[in-house]
Amino acid sequence: MTCCCEKTESALEKLSRLEPEKTASLNAFLDQLPIGKDVESNRAHLIVALHQAQGIFGYLPSEVQQIIAERLKLTRSEIYGVISFYSYFTDQPIGRFKINVCCGTACFVKGANLVVEQFSRELKIKEGETSADGRFFLGVLRCVGACSLAPVVMVNERVYGNVTPAMVSKIIADCKD
Amino acid sequence: MVNLKINNNPVSVPEGSTILEAAAQLGLKIPTLCHINWDCFHVEHRSGSCRICVVEVAGRPNLAPSCCTPVAEGMDVHTNTMRAIRARRTVLELLLSNHPKDCLVCTKNQNCTLQTLASEFNIHDIRYEGEQTELAVDDNGAAIRRDMNKCIMCRRCETACNVVQTVGVLSGVNRGFTASVAPQNFLPLDQTACVFCGQCVLACPVGALTEIGYKDEVWQVLNDPSKTVIVQTAPAVRVAIGEEFGMKPGEISTGKLVAALRRLGFAKIFDTDWSADLTILEEATELFGRIKSGENLPILTSCCPGWVNFLEHQFPDLMHMPSTAKSPQQMFGAIAKSYYAQKLGIDPSDLIVVSIMPCLAKKYEAGRPEFAPEGVRDVDYVLSTRELASMIKEAGVMFNRLPDESYDDPLGESTGAGVIFGASGGVLEAALRTAADWILNEQKDGSIAYFEDVAESPIDFVAVRGLDGIKEATVKIGDLELKAAVASGLGNARKLLEKIQSGESQYHAIEIMACPGGCINGGGQPYSNCGCNDGSDILEARKEAIYRADKGLPIRKSHLNPSIVKIYKDFLGEPNSELAHKLLHTHYCPKK
Numbered sequence: 001m002t003c004c005c006e007k008t009e010s011a012l013e014k015l016s017r018l019e020p021e022k023t024a025s026l027n028a029f030l031d032q033l034p035i036g037k038d039v040e041s042n043r044a045h046l047i048v049a050l051h052q053a054q055g056i057f058g059y060l061p062s063e064v065q066q067i068i069a070e071r072l073k074l075t076r077s078e079i080y081g082v083i084s085f086y087s088y089f090t091d092q093p094i095g096r097f098k099i100n101v102c103c104g105t106a107c108f109v110k111g112a113n114l115v116v117e118q119f120s121r122e123l124k125i126k127e128g129e130t131s132a133d134g135r136f137f138l139g140v141l142r143c144v145g146a147c148s149l150a151p152v153v154m155v156n157e158r159v160y161g162n163v164t165p166a167m168v169s170k171i172i173a174d175c176k177d
Numbered sequence: 178m179v180n181l182k183i184n185n186n187p188v189s190v191p192e193g194s195t196i197l198e199a200a201a202q203l204g205l206k207i208p209t210l211c212h213i214n215w216d217c218f219h220v221e222h223r224s225g226s227c228r229i230c231v232v233e234v235a236g237r238p239n240l241a242p243s244c245c246t247p248v249a250e251g252m253d254v255h256t257n258t259m260r261a262i263r264a265r266r267t268v269l270e271l272l273l274s275n276h277p278k279d280c281l282v283c284t285k286n287q288n289c290t291l292q293t294l295a296s297e298f299n300i301h302d303i304r305y306e307g308e309q310t311e312l313a314v315d316d317n318g319a320a321i322r323r324d325m326n327k328c329i330m331c332r333r334c335e336t337a338c339n340v341v342q343t344v345g346v347l348s349g350v351n352r353g354f355t356a357s358v359a360p361q362n363f364l365p366l367d368q369t370a371c372v373f374c375g376q377c378v379l380a381c382p383v384g385a386l387t388e389i390g391y392k393d394e395v396w397q398v399l400n401d402p403s404k405t406v407i408v409q410t411a412p413a414v415r416v417a418i419g420e421e422f423g424m425k426p427g428e429i430s431t432g433k434l435v436a437a438l439r440r441l442g443f444a445k446i447f448d449t450d451w452s453a454d455l456t457i458l459e460e461a462t463e464l465f466g467r468i469k470s471g472e473n474l475p476i477l478t479s480c481c482p483g484w485v486n487f488l489e490h491q492f493p494d495l496m497h498m499p500s501t502a503k504s505p506q507q508m509f510g511a512i513a514k515s516y517y518a519q520k521l522g523i524d525p526s527d528l529i530v531v532s533i534m535p536c537l538a539k540k541y542e543a544g545r546p547e548f549a550p551e552g553v554r555d556v557d558y559v560l561s562t563r564e565l566a567s568m569i570k571e572a573g574v575m576f577n578r579l580p581d582e583s584y585d586d587p588l589g590e591s592t593g594a595g596v597i598f599g600a601s602g603g604v605l606e607a608a609l610r611t612a613a614d615w616i617l618n619e620q621k622d623g624s625i626a627y628f629e630d631v632a633e634s635p636i637d638f639v640a641v642r643g644l645d646g647i648k649e650a651t652v653k654i655g656d657l658e659l660k661a662a663v664a665s666g667l668g669n670a671r672k673l674l675e676k677i678q679s680g681e682s683q684y685h686a687i688e689i690m691a692c693p694g695g696c697i698n699g700g701g702q703p704y705s706n707c708g709c710n711d712g713s714d715i716l717e718a719r720k721e722a723i724y725r726a727d728k729g730l731p732i733r734k735s736h737l738n739p740s741i742v743k744i745y746k747d748f749l750g751e752p753n754s755e756l757a758h759k760l761l762h763t764h765y766c767p768k769k
Binding site: 062065075076077078079080081084085091 | 339345346347348349350351352359360361362369370
């Protein structure tokens with residue numbers, strides 16, 4: 001008689017096998033969070049945990065979501081709800097250089113859309129896409145809190161201010177593996 | 178008390194009441210769409226997301242959503258000013274602008290709150306046109322169909338899934354125009370921890386969440402002369418199906434149900450109440466054994482497939498606790514495809530078993546691989562109460578005018594103990610009726626006189642009845658003080674199970690039903706309480722009917738059912754025998 005009993009590898013086991021160092025680093029981070037039994041207070045750590053995890057893995061694969069869900073005692077669906085709400089988070093692998101053009105009100109008024117178009121032309125990808133060689137991701141953000149430097153472009157942690165379309169090729173050239 | 182005026186009429190309501198509640202006290206129904214109050218389960222969904230219920234409050238610049246605005250002393254509310262009416266209509270038109278206009282072919286046609294409101298608001302054309310949501314439909318599972326193109330983001334399903342049931346599969350995802358309700362990563366439901374209880378389907382005011390239907394398949398086999406098609410009807414169907422034909426909630430229409438099925442062309446009309454009696458014999462034997470040995474207590478019931486799914490997903494460490502007895506639906510299927518097929522002298526694959534269930538999880542259960550020995554399913558098709566009503570209407574059978582007819586033999590004879598399976602507490606009560614007789618009549622050598630009546634033993638265990646989420650009872654049977662608990666609604670089940678895990682509570686027996694109130698409120702029942710907030714009256718009436726049906730039956734203990742006695746004598750041997758184990762018991766698989 002067949003049935004649905006099948007021992008499957010857990011998310012943690014799978015991730016530890018595929019990415020042992022990154023998984024250890026995520027676990028170390030989660031270990032030091034003051035996680036308790038109370039779901040309400042655990043929820044407060046969700047964004048921090050996702051932010052850290054995306055920093056480690058570059059994106060939030062299903063297994064990472066599962067591990068965070070189990071640790072914080074939250075449901076997978078709630079975690080996915082948060083990931084899908086914030087444009088910063090992604091569950092798909094994206095380019096190593098994450099070029100994010102701010103399109104908040106101030107940046108937009110000062111021509112951020114032209115900057116996006118220029119990146120798109122030079123990298124031959126559309127907004128939200130990753131280049132075929134896996135190097136560049138092009139995205140837009142809504143305000144990084146540096147409106148006095150509008151338009152602002154962020155490449156990973158690095159911030160460029162007062163960006164014009166003419167500066168785009170220089171920014172791309174700055175990206176060295 | 179807070180005093181306010183609504184449309185110039187004074188009204189006093191307790192502090193914390195909403196404008197909507199105060200208006201209801203004056204006999205005023207403010208239209209609502211996203212709001213729902215599961216009164217008897219103490220859960221209210223007030224997301225305030227649809228803005229259909231807006232009213233004008235003097236001194237407040239913007240309109241107030243009445244479902245989630247608390248009343249204040251001296252408040253002056255007007256529900257039908259031109260501003261409020263226009264705002265409501267605009268909200269509705271905007272919702273309709275991104276809603277498929279396929280009402281005629283929608284399964285929720287005539288059971289849709291959006292449709293009702295469009296009619297009540299006199300909306301005849303939609304002024305707004307624009308982009309339409311285009312999301313994939315999830316209809317590959319066995320039980321629930323999701324079409325988020327019809328979703329209006331009321332998020333009732335989320336409250337049903339996450340708060341009432343604590344299953345936690347649905348969540349609001351994405352933002353703005355692309356926002357919808359979905360499981361993680363947009364997975365199909367059967368790849369998630371969904372238990373298929375169908376409470377989200379009952380909660381959905383539109384056609385976004387519906388059931389996977391098997392009407393066409395059943396019509397096909399009914400018209401296939403090479404097949405013998407038999408049907409079983411679950412206890413809770415008989416007290417609800419009448420609502421589909423304009424009968425009052427709580428009318429018992431067992432006889433008409435049987436007559437209708439006969440007119441649809443089923444070869445034999447049998448009763449799941451019969452296999453419910455069979456379940457009790459198997460389960461009470463386990464209970465008796467565990468009490469005697471003092472081991473592996475408490476025993477958990479295993480009739481409810483939604484609850485079994487929940488256990489497998491969420492409490493893998495308690496897998497040893499439930500009774501191994503199959504559910505009545507599956508016991509019926511197993512007996513039909515063995516004993517009954519042999520009796521008829523036909524191949525089990527030519528015998529088609531159809532179930533009429535108040536339940537969507539039963540559709541999933543019937544498709545579990547362990548219930549298809551050698552590839553032949555024990556139960557071939559599961560129709561909900563709603564689907565059967567629709568078939569009866571399609572066939573032109575005039576339900577209300579049918580005479581009362583009786584079930585066929587031998588799998589149609591049942592007792593009051595079988596029928597109360599339909600309400601929360603019923604399985605436990607039925608098990609207690611049998612266990613009490615066995616305990617009081619225990620033989621000197623420790624064996625059980627399975628089929629004997631003990632006239633003075635208790636029969637009505639009223640403490641375990643009712644719509645309360647968690648019920649506890651201590652029952653004195655002879656020298657034994659038997660401690661029992663009942664939970665209905667998976668949120669309540671979780672609370673009870675956590676107390677058992679921590680060792681805080683100790684019981685001999687626990688009954689769990691996934692749907693709040695039990696099968697009478699199953700995900701496959703008529704949408705009678707869809708969109709309105711007085712569903713608790715309907716449930717109360719269905720529950721009363723279940724116990725009325727029990728009272729009206731001459732035999733009220735499972736072990737005294739003559740055809741149950743006979744099948745053990747002729748075929749199974751005795752409860753928990755080797756053959757009984759092979760046919761009537763199962764095992765559970767952790768799904769984490």
